[in-house]
Amino acid sequence: MERQLSQDLERLKANLIRMGSLVQQSVSDSLEALLHRSEANARQVLDRDEQVDSLELEIDEEVLDLLALRQPVASDLRFIIAAQKINNDLERIGDHAVNIAQSAVLFAQRTFRTDMLDMPVMADIGRTMLREALDSFIRLDPALARSVIIEDDKMDDRNRVLSSKVIEVIRRDPEALEWGLEMIRISRNLERVSDLATNIAEETIFLTQARMVKHKSESDL
Amino acid sequence: MSMEQPIIETRSLNLFYGSFQALINVDLQIQDRQITALIGPSGCGKSTLVRVFNRMNDLIDGVRVTGRVLVQAENIYAPSIDMIALRRKVGMVFQRPNPFPLTVAENITFGLEVHRSLPRSEFRRMIEESLKGVLLWEDLKDRLDAPALGLSLEQQQRLCIARVLAMKPKIILMDEPCSALDPIATMKIEDLMRELKRDYTIVIVTHNMQQAARASDFTAFMYLGELIEFGETKSLFRTPRVKRTEDYITGRFG
Numbered sequence: 321m322e323r324q325l326s327q328d329l330e331r332l333k334a335n336l337i338r339m340g341s342l343v344q345q346s347v348s349d350s351l352e353a354l355l356h357r358s359e360a361n362a363r364q365v366l367d368r369d370e371q372v373d374s375l376e377l378e379i380d381e382e383v384l385d386l387l388a389l390r391q392p393v394a395s396d397l398r399f400i401i402a403a404q405k406i407n408n409d410l411e412r413i414g415d416h417a418v419n420i421a422q423s424a425v426l427f428a429q430r431t432f433r434t435d436m437l438d439m440p441v442m443a444d445i446g447r448t449m450l451r452e453a454l455d456s457f458i459r460l461d462p463a464l465a466r467s468v469i470i471e472d473d474k475m476d477d478r479n480r481v482l483s484s485k486v487i488e489v490i491r492r493d494p495e496a497l498e499w500g501l502e503m504i505r506i507s508r509n510l511e512r513v514s515d516l517a518t519n520i521a522e523e524t525i526f527l528t529q530a531r532m533v534k535h536k537s538e539s540d541l
Numbered sequence: 542m543s544m545e546q547p548i549i550e551t552r553s554l555n556l557f558y559g560s561f562q563a564l565i566n567v568d569l570q571i572q573d574r575q576i577t578a579l580i581g582p583s584g585c586g587k588s589t590l591v592r593v594f595n596r597m598n599d600l601i602d603g604v605r606v607t608g609r610v611l612v613q614a615e616n617i618y619a620p621s622i623d624m625i626a627l628r629r630k631v632g633m634v635f636q637r638p639n640p641f642p643l644t645v646a647e648n649i650t651f652g653l654e655v656h657r658s659l660p661r662s663e664f665r666r667m668i669e670e671s672l673k674g675v676l677l678w679e680d681l682k683d684r685l686d687a688p689a690l691g692l693s694l695e696q697q698q699r700l701c702i703a704r705v706l707a708m709k710p711k712i713i714l715m716d717e718p719c720s721a722l723d724p725i726a727t728m729k730i731e732d733l734m735r736e737l738k739r740d741y742t743i744v745i746v747t748h749n750m751q752q753a754a755r756a757s758d759f760t761a762f763m764y765l766g767e768l769i770e771f772g773e774t775k776s777l778f779r780t781p782r783v784k785r786t787e788d789y790i791t792g793r794f795g
Contacts, residue, residue: 323792325791392791393750393779394779394787398779
């Protein structure tokens with residue numbers, strides 16, 4: 321006979337995977353909207369956000385019920401705690417996708433400079449980190465999770481470099497100010513997406529190895 | 542884990558009921574004035590182990606013990622051991638409250654008459670002290686001559702603990718002390734255990750894992766006569782080191 325708790329945990333995991341794919345889709349759509357000046361894609365992200373928010377609440381409720389009714393311990397308990405944090409991380413990633421989509425709408429409507437600097441590469445890194453963080457969680461793969469955490473530094477560097485390039489452009493061409501502010505905003509949102517993907521990877525390591533890896537340097541991982 | 546001298550220590554402890562081996566090579570150290578819970582599925586040896594600590598198993602025919610069991614550094618299976626002193630030092634509380642069919646006061650003084658050479662004038666003080674120790678004095682001070690069997694089950698169990706306290710023990714063994722009690726009474730006994738640990742070492746056998754998690758400082762998980770894992774309760778329930786412990790406490794077997 322299967323444990324009731326196992327069934328509950330399977331359902332929780334299925335909902336998290338659903339949440340993960342919704343948010344992944346939003347991040348992809350928002351970047352697509354930005355890089356291809358597609359307002360339609362951006363609108364999809366804005367419309368989807370309500371779905372993301374209500375699924376977040378649903379998962380929160382499930383977590384509360386599990387804690388209140390099933391008295392989980394050991395790996396079950398770690399899974400539920402990790403699930404709650406990942407749920408929260410995903411919802412915030414969804415918000416960053418919304419921010420990027422709002423910028424994408426401006427890019428589609430205004431006659432901004434077409435120059436996107438390093439943004440396509442950053443978009444790629446962000447998308448990949450999120451995908452791999454979610455994969456590491458679903459497959460309980462700590463090695464993959466570790467590679468996501470290491471990737472985060474690259475994103476931080478590119479965010480800094482992009483910001484200084486934008487400032488250079490604005491210095492030469494003050495007309496580019498609005499473009500520049502949007503670029504910096506998008507870059508910062510992408511950088512936050514990668515931070516949150518890193519959190520998900522850390523939760524995966526906590527889950528698989530019962531080890532806290534937050535706030536540890538790379539060599540300790 | 543504390544490096545203090547353990548109050549109970551077993552070394553390579555084996556126990557046989559005839560040809561059946563109920564305990565296999567148990568090495569365990571129980572810390573003074575802590576609550577240690579023994580958990581594991583039925584038949585794992587947890588009740589047998591707790592009954593080693595005051596040699597209650599001696600009452601069963603065909604029991605054979607090898608290895609060493611030290612209580613306050615004294616080998617309690619040495620031929621020279623004073624059994625009366627041992628049972629006084631290591632008191633026991635059972636699954637079902639088992640007060641004597643006497644009055645409340647007589648339940649406390651019965652052991653004093655048998656075991657301790659106290660002047661009778663001291664009895665009254667011991668009754669009060671023991672009942673206060675289990676937070677029963679206020680409820681019963683005007684009913685000391687009432688029959689103990691008329692008390693609620695929870696009060697009966699408290700009285701049984703008071704009866705043990707009157708012997709001035711160091712260690713209190715509790716074998717499923719709450720299994721006959723409702724959840725509220727159970728919680729009150731757990732609160733009492735926390736009070737008592739200031740002065741006594743408590744070893745509790747329970748098959749209620751939530752109780753072990755709630756009420757104990759250390760937990761020992763036993764399976765088929767072996768001690769599988771022993772450690773601080775919070776780490777055992779958060780991150781057990783042994784797969785079999787994990788499977789048991791998460792309800793995957795047992």
